Amino acid sequence: MSSTEDRRFEVLRAIVADYVATQEPIGSKALVERHNLGVSSATIRNDMAVLEAEGYIAQPHTSSGRVPTDKGYRQFVDRIADVKPLSPAERRAILEFLESGVDLDDVLRRGVRLLAQLTRQVAVVQYPTLSASSVRHLEVVALTPARLLLVLITDSGRVDQRIVELGDTIDDENLARLRDLLGGALEGKKLAAASIAVSELAADAPDHLRNAVVRSATVLIETLVEHPEERLVLGGTANLTRNAADFTGFPGSMRSVLEALEEQVIVLKLLAATGDAGTVTVRIGEETQVEEIRGTSVITTGYGTASTRFGGVGVLGPTRMDYPGTIASVAAVARYIGEVLAER
Structure with a gap:
């Protein structure tokens, strides 16, 4: 040049x-x-x-x-050559704050609140997408000799609990065998593959365990194939009011942006189109290809592990924003959300 x-x-x-x-x-x-x-x-x-x-x-x-x-x-x-990295103290504070989260919901709420504070924009975090999740662990607990609690934990931090009514009693020895059978079929597999694996258990199960296997497998399959509507956690929506003047001149102005955030579908689509963790995408104005938020910029990235993308995280605000600082904050918070969830 x-x-x-x-x-x-x-x-x-x-x-x-x-x-x-x-x-x-x-x-x-x-x-x-x-x-x-x-x-x-x-x-x-x-x-x-x-x-x-x-x-x-x-x-x-x-x-x-x-x-x-x-x-x-x-x-x-x-042409931003260098995005100013956060200081070691800032990174340590982010990690410690997120690690204090007691479960998946708490970690995501903390992450979105922190990102909104750092950027002074609207922050959004997508719940882990189920299709990308794998079964990390299955725990089987006897509530009574004829009633079991199944606790399914995925690598993205999702925890599901289901009750199984056996219709018969089971002793500790057979409970351990059932736990091994179910865990061996599920653990380490993506949810779709785990559903298939557990459905095939009954055919080879010992006669004295077949009833418990069939009833447990039925409950687990419902859990594994159940895909609740994707959800978002939002924070800092009130930050839009500080920049109300930035939205004048656009159809619907700030009201249409707030309605789009409330409906969530538009933001979910933008997050779903985000690349893997470590790749930050910046969409400015009309680049969002969404009329309702044409006066905004959306900065997003994925979070997860090196091999698995759990979901997306990002911020939405007026096109008049601190792009270098916002990009750095989005990348840092996404990185540490992924690290915290992967270690649980």
């Missing part, structure tokens, strides 16, 4: 930084005063004219300064 193009990008970067900080259109005089760009005011005015002609900045009102367009934000985001 030529030095002229580099300089114009520096002008664009300065306009983005100042507009994010002040929410006021930026003029050439302000750029000269605030930034050491190494050129005259006339050169900066000329660069701004070129950036405007190319669609990177716009003039919202006659005689006003310039503001970045969606195209300008995209150019800025695409």
